[in-house]
Amino acid sequence: MRAMRVHAPGGPDALREEQIPVPAPGPGEVRVRVAYAGVNFIDAYKRSGAYDLARPATVGEEGAGVVDAVGSEVTEVQPGDRVAWAGTTGAFAELALVRAAALVPVPTGVTLRVAAAVMLQGLTAHYLACSVYPLSKGDRCVVHAAAGGVGLLLVQIARRRGATVIGTAGSEDKAELARAAGADHVVLYQQHDFAAAVQDLTDRRGVHVVYDSVGRTTFLHGLTVLAPRGMMVLFGQSSGAVEPVDPQLLNRHGSLFLTRPTLANYIATRDELLWRAGELFEWIGSGELDVRIGAEFALAEVADAHRALEGRRTTGKVLLRVDPECDRM
Missing domain, CATH: 3.40.50.720 (NAD(P)-binding Rossmann-like Domain)
Incomplete structure (x- = not known):
């Protein structure tokens, strides 16, 4: 499968496309066919060496897609389910392994494109305004x-x-x-x-x-x-x-x-994750929350996506198209 990998710290060109083996989900893990992946500053921090990353690694912290296979002891989802996640490295690839407990079901009426766009940044905005300093x-x-x-x-x-x-x-x-x-x-x-x-x-x-x-x-x-x-x-x-x-x-x-603060401490339990994501999806479905997608790039164009983000040439969300056909399943 195709994956965007980093072998050493560096600029956007440190990201390069490779063919790697299809991963098998272990106990408690799910393999997801990625439709869209979100591009975030944390990806740039990990790519550049500002944040720790065990290399070589497939980067990308956020995505949405369709469950392709499940490992043992998984009860939260099943093959064919539409799901999204944030905070698990490996989204810049055709297939990603994610802990079942980190996956959020995407409701009818919310596209995988929008779900990928709102997970990391939406959850962040939610915990900032609703928990860190509850406005x-x-x-x-x-x-x-x-x-x-x-x-x-x-x-x-x-x-x-x-x-x-x-x-x-x-x-x-x-x-x-x-x-x-x-x-x-x-x-x-x-x-x-x-x-x-x-x-x-x-x-x-x-x-x-x-x-x-x-x-x-x-x-x-x-x-x-x-x-x-x-x-x-x-x-x-x-x-x-x-x-x-x-x-x-x-x-x-x-x-x-x-x-x-950091997001991980505010989605530390599955109940908290589902509460925050559930409110976001509810507001999106009712038209109360608008998710602006400012730019889209193909998976192979990830270096250009990083340059645009770090150059402050973007507004709203930056996405990578990986397998948009998943959104039509």
């Missing part, structure tokens, strides 16, 4: 990269929960996407002083929470716009890793809270 009516929040894959979903969920949303974007086109998703205000960070703009928009009261996926270039400014006892939620580093932080900064800016 409620009257809360004010900043969403950095508001036109990105997580950003557009997070803006919608935040508004759904009654919060006032201040987004940031790098261009007017991206700002329009964020506004269309429901952002109350959008700051063009390349043209305006982000911190000053937020203080003006909040009458210098600040915001209750900053959701920061950008990292190095936004983190310290973000601390200055938080209200006393506000929370900085750092969940990515698209501009680079944040330098070590002196905890006294949190004291000086108003007894702030800082957290660096």
Whole structure:
């Protein structure tokens, strides 16, 4: 079968297509015929060596497809079921092995294309807005990269929960996407002083929470716009890793809270995974949550997909087409 593999850390061209043996599912495992795979920054972090990865490896953390075979002790799914997953490496291939407990059934009315697009970023947006800092009516929040894959979903969920949303974007086109998703205000960070703009928009009261996926270039400014006892939620580093932080900064800016969450800890049980995914699919099915797919690439074009994502030339979700015919089964 075809798979996109990494043998050594490097740039996008470190990804190369190989023919590898078809894997057999072991106990508790499922083999899935991949329809679509999601492209995410975590794939780039693992490819480049910023995150640990046992190499050689097939990358890709997110996908959707049809169950092809099951191992022993699997009770959750059966061959022919439509499923999606996030957080299991190996999606950039024609067939992927996934733990049965990590698979989510895709309901009728949600395509595998949309399911692949919403799993990692949608689950992330859900846990950020519903659990890390559970937004409620009257809360004010900043969403950095508001036109990105997580950003557009997070803006919608935040508004759904009654919060006032201040987004940031790098261009007017991206700002329009964020506004269309429901952002109350959008700051063009390349043209305006982000911190000053937020203080003006909040009458210098600040915001209750900053959701920061950008990292190095936004983190310290973000601390200055938080209200006393506000929370900085750092969940990515698209501009680079944040330098070590002196905890006294949190004291000086108003007894702030800082957290660096990761998705795995917020889908640690199957019940929690099914709850979060179930709500996302319900909102999609009812038209309450719009999933924007900004770009699609063929499996063999994965290096181009990584270049587009890392060059910030994308909005919404980036997908790889692996076997779209699965969506017609």
